[in-house]
Amino acid sequence: MTAVVMTAGAAPARVDLRFLPAGKQVRVPPGVTLFDAASWNGIAIDSTCGGHGTCKKCKVRVAVGSVPVSALDTRAFTADELRGGWRLACRAQADTDLEIEVPPLTTRPKAATVGVGRQVILRPAAQKRYLELSEPTLADQRSDLERVLDGLDDLELHVGIGVLRLLGRVLRAADFRVTAVIVDDELIDVQPGDTTGALHGIAFDLGTTTVVATLLDLTTGTPLAVASTLNKQQPFGADVITRISATMLDPAALAKLSRLARQTLAELTAEVCAEAGADPADIAEVALAGNATMTHLALGVDPEPIGVAPFIMAARQLPVVSAAEIDLPVHPRARVFPFPAFGAYAGGDITAGLLAAGMNSDARTRLFIDVGTNCEIVLGNRDWLLATAAPAGPAFEGAAIRCGMRAADGAIEVVSFGADGLSLQVIGGAEPAGLCGSGLVDAVAGLVRVGLLDRSGRFVPDETAAAIAPGLASRLCLLGQERVFVLHWQGEPGDVARSVYLSQRDVRELQFAKAAIATGWRVLLAEAGLDPGGVQQVLLAGSFGSYLSPASAIAIGLVPRLPVVRIVSAGNVAGEGAKMALLSVRERAAALALLEEVRYVELSDRADFNDAFVEQLQFPA
Numbered sequence: 001m002t003a004v005v006m007t008a009g010a011a012p013a014r015v016d017l018r019f020l021p022a023g024k025q026v027r028v029p030p031g032v033t034l035f036d037a038a039s040w041n042g043i044a045i046d047s048t049c050g051g052h053g054t055c056k057k058c059k060v061r062v063a064v065g066s067v068p069v070s071a072l073d074t075r076a077f078t079a080d081e082l083r084g085g086w087r088l089a090c091r092a093q094a095d096t097d098l099e100i101e102v103p104p105l106t107t108r109p110k111a112a113t114v115g116v117g118r119q120v121i122l123r124p125a126a127q128k129r130y131l132e133l134s135e136p137t138l139a140d141q142r143s144d145l146e147r148v149l150d151g152l153d154d155l156e157l158h159v160g161i162g163v164l165r166l167l168g169r170v171l172r173a174a175d176f177r178v179t180a181v182i183v184d185d186e187l188i189d190v191q192p193g194d195t196t197g198a199l200h201g202i203a204f205d206l207g208t209t210t211v212v213a214t215l216l217d218l219t220t221g222t223p224l225a226v227a228s229t230l231n232k233q234q235p236f237g238a239d240v241i242t243r244i245s246a247t248m249l250d251p252a253a254l255a256k257l258s259r260l261a262r263q264t265l266a267e268l269t270a271e272v273c274a275e276a277g278a279d280p281a282d283i284a285e286v287a288l289a290g291n292a293t294m295t296h297l298a299l300g301v302d303p304e305p306i307g308v309a310p311f312i313m314a315a316r317q318l319p320v321v322s323a324a325e326i327d328l329p330v331h332p333r334a335r336v337f338p339f340p341a342f343g344a345y346a347g348g349d350i351t352a353g354l355l356a357a358g359m360n361s362d363a364r365t366r367l368f369i370d371v372g373t374n375c376e377i378v379l380g381n382r383d384w385l386l387a388t389a390a391p392a393g394p395a396f397e398g399a400a401i402r403c404g405m406r407a408a409d410g411a412i413e414v415v416s417f418g419a420d421g422l423s424l425q426v427i428g429g430a431e432p433a434g435l436c437g438s439g440l441v442d443a444v445a446g447l448v449r450v451g452l453l454d455r456s457g458r459f460v461p462d463e464t465a466a467a468i469a470p471g472l473a474s475r476l477c478l479l480g481q482e483r484v485f486v487l488h489w490q491g492e493p494g495d496v497a498r499s500v501y502l503s504q505r506d507v508r509e510l511q512f513a514k515a516a517i518a519t520g521w522r523v524l525l526a527e528a529g530l531d532p533g534g535v536q537q538v539l540l541a542g543s544f545g546s547y548l549s550p551a552s553a554i555a556i557g558l559v560p561r562l563p564v565v566r567i568v569s570a571g572n573v574a575g576e577g578a579k580m581a582l583l584s585v586r587e588r589a590a591a592l593a594l595l596e597e598v599r600y601v602e603l604s605d606r607a608d609f610n611d612a613f614v615e616q617l618q619f620p621a
Helices: 034-040 071-076 079-083 144-150 159-175 240-249 253-276 292-298 348-357 437-450 462-467 504-528 544-547 548-556 573-583 584-598 611-615
Strands: 014-019 024-028 059-064 086-089 098-101 126-132 176-183 186-192 200-206 208-217 220-228 283-290 335-338 365-371 374-380 387-390 411-415 422-426 475-479 481-490 500-503 539-542 567-571 598-600
Touching: 014 034, 024 034, 024 079, 071 086, 071 144, 079 086, 079 374, 126 283, 144 159, 144 186, 144 387, 159 186, 159 481, 176 283, 186 481, 200 253, 200 573, 208 253, 208 573, 220 253, 240 292, 253 292, 283 348, 283 573, 348 365, 348 475, 348 539, 348 567, 348 584, 365 504, 365 544, 374 504, 387 504, 411 437, 422 481, 437 481, 437 500, 437 504, 437 544, 437 548, 475 500, 481 504, 500 504, 504 611, 539 544, 539 573, 544 567, 548 567, 567 573, 573 584, 584 598
Parallel strands: 014 098, 200 283, 283 335, 365 539, 387 598, 539 567
Antiparallel strands: 014 024, 059 086, 059 098, 126 176, 176 186, 200 208, 208 220, 365 374, 374 387, 411 422, 475 481, 481 500
16 A cells, blocks of 8 residues: 655645534545535535525534635624634635534424315225135135236236235235235235225425425325425525536436435425324325426436426426335335426426316416415416416525525514514514515515605615604614615614614515516416406415415515405415325326316516516516
8 A cells, every 4th residue: 555645735635524513524625615515424504505605594603623714704794703713614615624513404494284275085096905815726726916806806907026026925824814905007015914994195295495294094085194394405505496507517416316305205204104103004105296396306307408498397297106216115116196297397286286276177267376486377267277487586485685594483474564663473482583585575565565665676765764654764774885674683773784684685686586476477467368357366375375464465566466355375285286186086187187278388488578577676556
C-alpha cells in the first residue's frame, strides 16, 4: 500500500462532519456544501429551493469549527447570529472538520386529511372468498390450482407464480379450508382458514409537500386510521420543477427521489397500520393520487419530459403495479392503482378531486381550484369540463416569503384587522415564529381593505397611513431600504429585523401567485363564453384551500367576486377520491372516464396570457 503524504498547507482528502442533535458523523470531500453533505447522508435540512440559494430556509449553526460568511448569509442573518455561527447550509462549504447543529425539520405540517366527498355503493375491486375444498384422491387428481379455481367458478382469474409457489403448502396445512384473496381479475393469495373479516386498502394523497394516508376497511367502507407527513423529497426543492431539474442535473437523482417517495409511503403505511392494529399483510389494494411528477417519481419513471416544452408525460394512465415493485410494506402482491392524469400539470390528484367533487355529474357550473405551487383549475358541469394549470409559485407554501414558513406550530394562520390594531391566530397557540400561506393572504387582504396597500400592491406613504389607520401606521417600518409591515414584534418594539413582518417583496410574490391563478380561471371562462357571475360555486381544494379565508381570497382577486357562501373549502378531495376508487369499481371506472371528458387548455402557448397576467396583478378596486 502506498502512503499518502500531506504537505504543509495542503487541503485534506476528506473532512469529518458531525451533525447534531442526531450525532451522525459523515466523511465528505472538501468543498462540498453542508446541504449536499447532509442530503447525501439522509439528514434532512429545511429547503424549498433545492439548495439553490433562493429560499434562505436551510439555516444551520456551525457549533465547532469555522465557515466563512457568504454574501447570502448577510441577508439571511443578523450580525449577532452570524457571530454565533449561523449559516445557510447551501452556501457553507466544508473545508475543515465541523460540528453542525441542524434545527428540527417540521415533518408534520398542518394538513387537511378529509374533504368533500360523496356516498358510494360499496363494491371494492378487492374481495375475499372463504373456500372449503375437497381433498385430492386417486379418483380426483385435479391440480391444486384447478381445485381453487373450481371453487371460484363465477370468476375468470389470472394467477401468478407467487401464488403457486405457496399454494400446495397452504392448502394442506389448512386442511383445504382457505380464503382466496382477489383483486380485479387476479388471485393474489390463498390464506389458511377464514380471513374474510380482514380486508384493507390504503388511499394515498401523494402531494409535493405533504403526503396523507388513509387506511380503509374494505368490508365495511370504514376509515380505520389516517396520518400525514412531509414528503421526504423536500430537500430537493419545494416544487415539481426543482425536482425535475434535479433529475436533469444528476443522473443519480431519479433513483434518490424515487426512493424518498417510497420511504414516505412506507412510513405512513406502518403508522396507520399500527394506529388501527391492522396487519399490513391484509392490505390487498392501494390507490395513489398524486400530480404527474410525483406519480412518475414514485414509480421510478423519468419525469424530465414533463419539465420541458411541450410537457409530455410517459403515459396518462401509468400501469397498475404490485406493492413489492415500489417497496410498500403491505401484501407483496397487493395492487397499486395510480390515478390517471389528463395533463402534465393536471395530474392524478386532480382527477381524484374531480371524482370526489362530482364535477362530471353536477348540473351546476362550478369552478374547482386546487391552490398550491402548481395550481390546477377546472371549470364546468356534467355536460362539459375545461381544465388548466397555472404556475403560482411557492408563496402559498411560505417559500420565497421573508418570514414565511410551513403550516406548523408557530405559524400565523389567521390575521384579523380592527380599527386600532390587529389580532393573530397562531398554529399550536405558540409564540409567532413566521407566516404560513393562509396568514399571508389574510395579511395582504386586510392591508388592502384598510388602505395601507394600494391597488398596485405598494405600501402607502407614512402620512397617508397615519391619516387612514393611525392604530396601524406605526407598524409600517423600514428594514434597510425596504418598507415592511410588522405583524408581531419579537422582543422589544422597534427591533424590525427580529420581528415577524410582511415585506414589499412578499406582497409582490403573492401578487404574482394570485395573478397566475386568476388568469387561469379567466381564460377558462373565456373559453366557455361565461363571465364570473356564471359560476355557481367555487371549490377551494387541497390543504391550503381548506384553511384559506374565502373573504380574503375574494378581496385579493384570487377567486371571482361572488357571495362568500358560494366559496366552499373542499378540503383534501384528492384523498377522498382515492378512497372512493378503493371502495367502488364503479367510481374507479368513472375516474378513468374523466380522461375523455376533460379538455385541457395549455396556458404557456397562449399569446394572450402575458397581457392577461399583467392585468390581474392589481388588487380589485
